[in-house]
Amino acid sequence: MAFNPSLLLGAFLLLLLVSIPITVHCKDHTGKSFDFLHHLEGCHKGQTVKGLHALKRYLQKFGYLNYGHDHHDSSKNRNLKHANNDEFDDLLESAVRAYQSNYHMKVTGILDSDTIQEMMLPRCGVPDVVKATNAMSSRKMKQSKLFNTTPQYSFFPGMPRWPPSKTRLTYSFRSSAKVVGIQVLRSVCSRAFRRWQNVSHFTFQEARRGATGDIVIGFHHGGHGDQYPFDGPGNTLAHAFAPQRGWFHYDADENWSTNPVNMTQVDLESVAVHEIGHILGLGHSYDRNAIMFPSFSPGTIKRNLRADDIEGIRALYS
Known part of the structure; x- marks a missing residue:
């Protein structure tokens, strides 16, 4: 059989394609929603800082914060009032402390740089706080x-x-x-x-x-x-x-x-x-x-x- 250089070239290109890692480029990675955390470093209980309501949503999404969902809680109405404001209240401090404890950080209730850096990492969407029997x-x-x-x-x-x-x-x-x-x-x-x-x-x-x-x-x-x-x-x-x-x-x-x-x-x-x-x-x-x-x-x-x-x-x- 006569040698066909085009067949050899085709086989080489196929092997090259198989060996190249597959990367999928999706949307532009500029507006990351966790970036709001940058501006909250150093926040602590007693302060009112623009953007803290977004932190509350973050901690609620991942299992650390629950405003007003306990029907046996006599302070339900008071808690609901704080759910969407920018006040660093007692419940938010407790949530930050629980987060720091889970991630084996120094438990202060303050949004220090280590806590902010951890929160900004991409992560799984399943909530964190799970209690074993x-x-x-x-x-x-x-x-x-x-x-x-x-x-x-x-x-x-x-x-x-x-x-x-x-x-x-x-x-x-x-x-x-x-x-x-x-x-x-x-x-x-x-x-x-x-x-x-x-x-x-x-x-x-x-x-x-x-x-x-x-x-x-x-x-x-x-x-x-x-x-x-x-x-x-x-x-x-x-x-x-x-x-x-x-x-x-x-x-x-x-x-x-x-x-x-x-x-x-x-x-x-x-x-x-x-x-x-x-x-x-x-x-x-x-x-x-x-x-x-x-x-x-x-x-x-x-x-x-x-x-x-x-x-x-x-x-x-x-």
């Missing part, structure tokens, strides 16, 4: 003795889990926004599911074509029908729901990549591993090395489960 707390203590660690993992309220008979979970894809090709997403998610499969009793398999899986994964902009709208680039990266809802949503406005090379790109697989943890029933961990830590720095790759993640999933299903 007494029974599960004692189980965590047994786990900590076994692994010689201090457990930092948490669970959703009520500890929702997949039933014992449901160990094989299927997943499918449905997006309202086109961000990456389906083959890329399949590959990313297959690897992410495998990490949890290797440390738990679960197995994962893509649902047959046209079927809806136990878990549905997709990209969406802004409001997308689940009552938890995304907030544009650089803020909430993704969110997922506790068992057995099985929804995992990426924010389509982020600058996603399969292999980040700069500080504007977010790793698809790292975020997938985190959100799958939520789908299985894990809340956030306050071990900064854990996959389930809430914040995530763009430009980094964080795909490997750590001891706290593994202890958490085994404690939940033991």
